[in-house]
Amino acid sequence: xxxxxxxxxQLAVITLLISxxxxxxxxxxxxxxTDNQVQAIIDKLETDTDAFTTEMNRGTGNTSVTTMLRDFExxxxxxxxxxxxxxxxxxxxxxxxxxSFPITNYIRTNRISMRSDDLWSTxxxxxxTLAGYYNIIVNWTNNTGPVSGNT
Numbered sequence: 001x002x003x004x005x006x007x008x009x010q011l012a013v014i015t016l017l018i019s020x021x022x023x024x025x026x027x028x029x030x031x032x033x034t035d036n037q038v039q040a041i042i043d044k045l046e047t048d049t050d051a052f053t054t055e056m057n058r059g060t061g062n063t064s065v066t067t068m069l070r071d072f073e074x075x076x077x078x079x080x081x082x083x084x085x086x087x088x089x090x091x092x093x094x095x096x097x098x099x100s101f102p103i104t105n106y107i108r109t110n111r112i113s114m115r116s117d118d119l120w121s122t123x124x125x126x127x128x129t130l131a132g133y134y135n136i137i138v139n140w141t142n143n144t145g146p147v148s149g150n151t
Contacts, residue, residue, distance in 0.1 A: 030090050031133045038088075038133055042080050045096075045126040049076055052119040059113050065106060072099040093134045100127055104140060 031038050053069050075096045082088040107120055131138045
């Protein structure tokens with residue numbers, strides 16, 4: 001009888017440790033979806049950003065636009081690197097969002113090609129998806145910057 005009790009206790013402890021480790025790992029992630037979903041949207045954002053940047057570079061020689069695009073791409077690269085290294089945080093996503101606002105403002109006040117505008121809409125959609133994964137709300141209308149969600 002004593003052996004059965006000891007085995008049962010050991011199994012209960014092992015089960016508790018495994019479930020605690022799983023819960024802790026889920027709590028450490030700053031996002032609320034699977035790693036594969038986050039990786040997929042980061043890859044899509046990177047691809048769509050490259051297409052947008054290429055199109056914008058064709059249409060403008062404006063150095064301020066070039067600087068904004070470079071800063072935005074640097075920010076998406078940092079997010080990707082940090083995610084790959086399992087160090088991504090909401091701050092990385094917020095930086096991507098913050099770097100996107102000057103581009104959005106530029107597009108609102110300057111004439112760009114329809115293709116560039118469509119590509120930027122796709123990039124903004126990627127950013128919205130990513131922000132949602134990290135529980136961040138983006139206000140494109142007022143460019144007020146990211147606000148952490150409460151859900």
